[in-house]
Structures are given as structure tokens and as C-alpha cells.
Amino acid sequence: MKSAPSFDAVDLEAGADVPDGPSGGFGLTTLWTLYVLTLRQHLHGKRWMIIGALFLLPAGLAVLMRVMDPKEPSVSLEFALAFMLIPQALLPLAALLYATGVIEDELEEQTITYLLIRPISKWALYLVKMLATVTTTVLLTVVFTVLTYLAIFVGGDTPAATVLSRCFTAVSIHCTAVCTYSCLFGLISLLTKRSLIGSILYILVFEWLLGNLPLAIRLITVIYYTRLIAYRTLPFVTPDPGSQNIAAEKWQFDIKSDPNLLEHPQLAICWIVLVAGSVAFTLLAAFLCSRREFYVKTPEKG
Amino acid sequence: MHSQLPREIAGSAEVKPIVAFHEVSKWYGNVIGINKLTITIPAGVTGLLGPNGAGKSTLLQLATGQLYPSQGTVQVLGQKVWNNPSLNRFIGLCPEQDAFYEWMTGWDFVHTSARLSGLSRSEAREAAAETLEAVGMTKNKDRAVGGYSKGMRQRTKLAQALVHDPEVLFLDEPLTGTDPVARRDLMDIIQRLGGEGKSVLVSSHVLHEVQSLTPNIILLNHGRLVAEGHVRQLRDLIDKYPHHIVLICDDYRKLAGRVLAWEDVEGVRVLATERGLMVETRSPDAFYGRLPQLSLEDGTAIKEVYSDDDNLEAVFKYLVKK
Numbered sequence A: 001m002k003s004a005p006s007f008d009a010v011d012l013e014a015g016a017d018v019p020d021g022p023s024g025g026f027g028l029t030t031l032w033t034l035y036v037l038t039l040r041q042h043l044h045g046k047r048w049m050i051i052g053a054l055f056l057l058p059a060g061l062a063v064l065m066r067v068m069d070p071k072e073p074s075v076s077l078e079f080a081l082a083f084m085l086i087p088q089a090l091l092p093l094a095a096l097l098y099a100t101g102v103i104e105d106e107l108e109e110q111t112i113t114y115l116l117i118r119p120i121s122k123w124a125l126y127l128v129k130m131l132a133t134v135t136t137t138v139l140l141t142v143v144f145t146v147l148t149y150l151a152i153f154v155g156g157d158t159p160a161a162t163v164l165s166r167c168f169t170a171v172s173i174h175c176t177a178v179c180t181y182s183c184l185f186g187l188i189s190l191l192t193k194r195s196l197i198g199s200i201l202y203i204l205v206f207e208w209l210l211g212n213l214p215l216a217i218r219l220i221t222v223i224y225y226t227r228l229i230a231y232r233t234l235p236f237v238t239p240d241p242g243s244q245n246i247a248a249e250k251w252q253f254d255i256k257s258d259p260n261l262l263e264h265p266q267l268a269i270c271w272i273v274l275v276a277g278s279v280a281f282t283l284l285a286a287f288l289c290s291r292r293e294f295y296v297k298t299p300e301k302g
Numbered sequence B: 001m002h003s004q005l006p007r008e009i010a011g012s013a014e015v016k017p018i019v020a021f022h023e024v025s026k027w028y029g030n031v032i033g034i035n036k037l038t039i040t041i042p043a044g045v046t047g048l049l050g051p052n053g054a055g056k057s058t059l060l061q062l063a064t065g066q067l068y069p070s071q072g073t074v075q076v077l078g079q080k081v082w083n084n085p086s087l088n089r090f091i092g093l094c095p096e097q098d099a100f101y102e103w104m105t106g107w108d109f110v111h112t113s114a115r116l117s118g119l120s121r122s123e124a125r126e127a128a129a130e131t132l133e134a135v136g137m138t139k140n141k142d143r144a145v146g147g148y149s150k151g152m153r154q155r156t157k158l159a160q161a162l163v164h165d166p167e168v169l170f171l172d173e174p175l176t177g178t179d180p181v182a183r184r185d186l187m188d189i190i191q192r193l194g195g196e197g198k199s200v201l202v203s204s205h206v207l208h209e210v211q212s213l214t215p216n217i218i219l220l221n222h223g224r225l226v227a228e229g230h231v232r233q234l235r236d237l238i239d240k241y242p243h244h245i246v247l248i249c250d251d252y253r254k255l256a257g258r259v260l261a262w263e264d265v266e267g268v269r270v271l272a273t274e275r276g277l278m279v280e281t282r283s284p285d286a287f288y289g290r291l292p293q294l295s296l297e298d299g300t301a302i303k304e305v306y307s308d309d310d311n312l313e314a315v316f317k318y319l320v321k322k
Helices: A009-015 A028-044 A047-068 A074-099 A101-108 A112-116 A122-153 A160-191 A195-212 A216-220 A222-233 A246-250 A267-291 B056-063 B085-090 B106-116 B121-134 B150-162 B180-195 B207-213 B231-238 B252-260 B284-297 B310-321
Strands: B019-028 B031-041 B045-049 B071-076 B091-094 B168-172 B199-204 B216-221 B224-230 B243-249 B265-271 B276-281 B302-307
Touching (some): A028 B106, A047 A074, A074 A246, A101 A112, A101 A160, A112 B106, A122 A160, A160 A267, A216 A222, B045 B056, B056 B071, B056 B168, B085 B091, B121 B150, B207 B284, B252 B265, B276 B284
Parallel strands (some): B091 B168
Antiparallel strands (some): B019 B031, B243 B302
């Protein structure tokens, strides 16, 4: 093969017959299909069963505690289960399990190729998959928060309208928190290859350790704003005479020197921080995604 | 390396190439995948040949915009490929990795691929049905991909690459691990696509696969272009070396008896752990040609055929030294 000959003339002439510049970016069909595909992926994994089992824990505990101590005030149960256990442990966990896999799952399973070769930008790919992930985590949160409220209040003395109102507030707070956690962990998954470990470390150090300290550093945690919203919107006062808001002490709010928490962000600011944080994390992650190469290990590359 | 093997691409300056690499290099850390590759690929079917690790998959991933070149430029249909998703409407890729959404049925997978490519519901339904029919998967389309044989999986992968009717197809080792019947069918499909005016770049480490599809080949080794041109010249070199073909079959002892009777078979080694045979032959064309018939007539269910093609490496060494 001293001198490899040319391709024949017929092929070369055919080569001139290329389409003019491809037009259009991506369509709604592509985006919608990707959204549905991601939701279906969530349904087919085992994750939702694990998360579902964990999310049943507060409802199960509520039933157990009511059976063991029928006089326990519903507000105490609500505080311990719906505002300690769920936002501190279950919401970050649900977000962690779903959001760190937004891109990483496709990479690990080598299916990302099927998405990268479609007419969809990588930033849009990320946004749609994150939207589907938020949908899943929010749906799980709504269902299991409502179940928890049912387990706490059904058959109790609290008027139905009050329960409904408190449940709606709790669902709103939890959904916002899980959304922020999801967006944050989605970003972490693009910043590090060990996103699961990185996200767990974040939860342990920031949300569990720093978030529980009465220091200014807790202003960078999601749990702080979640608690502040809960504190400012729901009274956690038991029917016992002279009882105080049980949340203040547990959440390290110094209501003796600052009864109205004037030194803390106001309600609107808390909502804005969580929503703006979610948007900022998502946009940053989408930007990173648009610039990144995704290596799929082929048998050749090994 | 390549400068030692002068080549001509007549008229390449006058026509728009389908794929154009200019001084392209791609590194993975300290490992080089593609090394200063300059090549233009015209319309029609072209074989991309090279041993494992030659850079074939890297080239295809660069050409489909999955990877960004460390150096140089890559164009397909006259357009840059990196971060140009609209170009993907005109491109189809059958990737090498055997990965699927395993829980989907074949129909679901191909239909979803069509929808992801922007086809409307009715268009996607029609396209999925036609494509699955074209690759011979209509009968099994409602089974979960997770239960498919290797041949069915390759057919389904090809279907997802074809479903949006692309202008250019990149097929990465599409015949790997397939049984003789699937191999013949897939080859027929690829040839048909070429006949329909599609441009196809098909990679393989087995010359005899590629030459059945097209006489136009590109030879890669260690990320460099070794040669390009007509397959005939390479064949003469290749056939100086014995060719090793592995056949996987439950009844491999019976199969050994059958193939040993063939005159062009020089030796057979039993691979008991793999439940297969390694056949040595200097007439691989004739050998491959007889396999589908053997599989059908004799009831010898050959599950998988592949070639390590270590002789190709020998040819590369020969070419490089020359």
C-alpha cells in the first residue's frame, strides 16, 4: 500500500450534495420527551422505593407515638416529625439520591450518548433533566408530608381547617427546601466526580453541624431558611398553659433578647433566598454542563 | 508515519467533504487518542479500520460532537460539530457500548429516540415501525431490551441511529459479537443504506467485515492515519498473515468437527472456558461466507462470531516500518 489511491469520482460528486446549513435548535417535542424519559427513569429505579420507605418513617412514628402516649400534643409530634425529621434528614436525602444522578446516572449507564446525539443543547439537557428531578422529589415530598400530617392529626382534637392550613404551609416549605437541595446537589454533581460523597459531606458539615449552631455561618445553609420560614408562619405552641414556642429553643433562636427575630431575615427574604438559590445553582450547573465533555468509556478506551 | 505512505485524494479541494478533520488531536490526560489527524471523508460508505485502541471510537465521538478536540477542527456537512446540536438532526450514531435503557421495549427505545430527534407523535410512530422493520426487529419489538440477544441489541442500536432518517451515519463496531445471521443482515442493511445515498462511516477492527461493505477504507493506528484508499491493496498484505476467528457455540465440539473438514481451515483451538473455538484460516472471506449457511442448515447455533484480528496489528507494523 505504497500509495493509497483516491476515492472514486462518483463518491466525490455525491459529496457535493450536502444539505445547506442545518436550521433550528431544539423543539418542544425533544424537551418534552426528555422530561418524560427522565421521569420514567426515576420510576424504574429502586430509589423511589428506598425513599418511599424512608418517607413513611415519620408517619409510622406518628402512629406509634400516638398509640404509646395518646396525650402527647399534636403540635409536638408535628414539630418533631414534620419539621425536624423531614427537613433535616429526609429532604436532603431524597434530593441527594435523585439530583446527584441527573447526569451521572446516564454517564455510568453509558446511555448519555443517546441524548448527546440528539438536537438538544447540553444546557437544555441539564435543565430539563433537573426539572424532571425536581418534579419527582417534590411529588414524593407532597405525598409523604400529607401522609405524615394525616398520621399526626386524624382522629385528634385539632380542627380540620387548622390541620389543612398547617399541612399546606408545611408542604410549601418542604417543597421549596427539597427543590433547593436538588438544585444544589445537581450542581455539586457537575463539580466533582465523587458527587455522592461530596453531597453527603455537605449535608453533614453544613446542614447538620453548622445549620444547628447559633452562628452567622448558618445563613449559608438551606435548613436555616427552612426553619425560619416555619417559625415565622406556624406557631409551635402546645395547649399547655404558659408553654412557649418549642421551635425557638430547638432551633437556637434567641427569643429572649430578640422576641420578633429582628436580627434574622424576614419571611419574604427567606423565600427569596431559597428560590433564588435554586435558580442560581441550576443556571450555574447548566452553564458548566454546556461546556463539559462527557467521556463514555467504550471497550476501546477502556 | 503517514507521510511514508503517500496518498491522493483527487479533487478533494473541489468538493464538500461529509466529514473533515484538520490537524485534530485529542488527549485523555497524558494518553493520546487522536494524533494530528487530517482527513476528509467524502459521501458514500467508508470503512474505518484499526486495531483496538487505534482511536476509531475517539474519531467517531469527535465527529458526532461528543468530544471536543484538544487541537484542530472537526466539521461534518461543512459545519462545526462541537456544541452544534442542530447538526444532530442530520447525523445518526450507532455507538460501540452495549448500553440501553434496559427496561424499555425495543419499540419504546426506538420511538423515544425518534421523539428525542424532534419527530411528532405520528411521525415517530411511523418512523419507528419502518426502521424496526428495516432492521428485522418487528417481531421482537415488544420485548424488553434487557432480554435481547447481542444481535437484537445491535439491530436495535442501529434502528435508533436510523429512525430520524439522517444524512450521515456513524457506526461504531456495529457487527461486534453478533451471530452469523445477524451479521449478514446488518451488512445487508448497511450496504442498502449506502445504496440509498446515505453517507456511512463504519468502524471495525476486522478488515473482512469492512471490505464486505465498502472498498473505501481509512486505516488508523495509535491515533494516526496510516493509510487510506482502496481495500484491495491492504488485503494483499493482510492475507499474508493467518486470520483468527472465534466462534461461540454451546455444541462447540461438534462445530469443531465441521469446520476442521473445510480445506481453508488451518487449525482449530478449543476455548473450553468460553465454550467456543478459535479457528485459524488464510481465507477468511470464504470462511465467513459459509457461516450463516452452517448456522441455519446444521442446527449449530453459533451465538457469537468475533475476530481478534491480531494479523491486522502485524500489517500495521509492516506499514509503519516500510
